[in-house]
Amino acid sequence: MSELRIALVAEGPTDLVVIEAALKAVLPDPFVMTQLQPEPTQPKLGTGWCGVLKWCDQAHRRHRGFLMDDPTLVGFDLIIIHVDVDVAHQQYPNCGESVETWAEENFWGNLPCTRPCPPISDTVDELLRAIESWLGQVQSCDRTLFCLPAQSSGTWLAAAVLSATDPLLANAECNRTLESQLKLLPKKRRIKKTKRAYQDKAHLITDRWTQVKQVCTQAEHFEQLVLAALSQK
Numbered sequence: 001m002s003e004l005r006i007a008l009v010a011e012g013p014t015d016l017v018v019i020e021a022a023l024k025a026v027l028p029d030p031f032v033m034t035q036l037q038p039e040p041t042q043p044k045l046g047t048g049w050c051g052v053l054k055w056c057d058q059a060h061r062r063h064r065g066f067l068m069d070d071p072t073l074v075g076f077d078l079i080i081i082h083v084d085v086d087v088a089h090q091q092y093p094n095c096g097e098s099v100e101t102w103a104e105e106n107f108w109g110n111l112p113c114t115r116p117c118p119p120i121s122d123t124v125d126e127l128l129r130a131i132e133s134w135l136g137q138v139q140s141c142d143r144t145l146f147c148l149p150a151q152s153s154g155t156w157l158a159a160a161v162l163s164a165t166d167p168l169l170a171n172a173e174c175n176r177t178l179e180s181q182l183k184l185l186p187k188k189r190r191i192k193k194t195k196r197a198y199q200d201k202a203h204l205i206t207d208r209w210t211q212v213k214q215v216c217t218q219a220e221h222f223e224q225l226v227l228a229a230l231s232q233k
Contacts, residue, residue, distance in 0.1 A: 004031040004230075005075060009055050010082040010147075011048050012038060013195040018153040019082060021202040025209035026223050027230075034076075049087040050095035053134050056081070057102060060136030067135065067144050078143050078229055081131065085150035085218070086176050088114045088127045109133040117174035120150045120217060142232050145225045150218045154179025154193065159215035160204040161191065172215050 004027065010016055016035050023031060037055040038047045045054045063070040067079060091111050092103040102108070109130030115122035128146060140146075149156055150173035158178050162169055172178055182191040191197050205212060213220040 004029065005077045006031055006033040007073060007076040007079045008033055008035045008082065009037040009052055009080065010035065011052055011084060014193055014198045015082050015084075015153045017195060017198040017202050018149070018156050018205060019080065019147055021205035022156065022209065022212075022219065022222065023226065024206045026226050049083055049090065050099065052081065052083055052131075053095060053099065056131070056134035056138075057106075057136075060106075060134070060138050064137045065139060066141050067138050068141055070138070078145060078226075080145045080147050082147040082149075082153070083127065083131055084152040085120065085124055085127060085148050085173075086152055088112060088123045089176070106136060107133065118171065120173040124148055124150065124218065143229050145222070145229060147222050148218055149222075150174075150216065151176045152179045154182065156205060156212050156216055156219055157191070157198060157201060158182055159212040159219070160208045161189075161201055164211055164214065169215050173217060 006023070008016060008019060010019065016033075020033055023033070037045060038051055039045070045051045045058075059067060059070060062072070067073065068076070073079060089112050092108070093100045103111075109132070110126070111130055113123065113126035113130055115126060117123060127148060131146060132140065155172055155175075155178050158181075159169060159172060161182075168175075168178060168181055179193065183193065185191065191201060209219075213223065
């Protein structure tokens with residue numbers, strides 16, 4: 001059997017590391033993942049959630065129908081679109097005046113769109129509606145997965161590297177500062193937000209995925225989406 005081919009649209013390089021580590025825990029066989037966004041040959045899109053938004057808007061401008069049928073995406077078995085849930089606190093003008101105009105012209109979903117937390121699911125539902133609106137007439141299907149870590153992919157890393165009883169993990173999915181607190185740990189445990197630092201700890205996400213899911217409902221949900229997509233192949 002050929003290796004599963006996965007396309008990733010993400011906010012940044014550390015997100016790729018976390019998502020790849022999660023997939024290694026979930027998928028039974030090796031896979032090949034290609035990061036479409038951020039992509040060095042298209043720096044104009046930028047990074048972060050604004051870059052993901054612009055990638056989705058480009059997909060909408062060049063294609064109608066299912067995203068998997070986009071001619072530029074032929075050859076991929078799965079497409080993962082990642083946005084951290086803390087984006088629910090953002091607003092379109094933060095991405096520039098043109099994006100604010102696009103949001104009005106295309107009737108994009110509301111930002112900010114936070115809801116009381118817990119539960120995180122209410123905010124996730126609102127954010128997902130916004131992300132789907134960025135795709136316009138492009139439709140997702142069972143092979144287009146949305147990965148929405150709360151409050152960020154760094155929360156999944158924290159859930160893997162910290163003890164399950166660590167006070168920092170209390171109500172972790174509602175804590176917008178958890179990822180930044182990893183930089184404030186004692187020196188020997190400190191984790192800076194760099195691709196290399198995250199790569200050094202990525203194996204813990206894979207090895208302790210059950211613990212991550214116990215702390216992070218969105219990790220559990222992502223696994224369910226992946227397994228459901230595989231069952232359709």
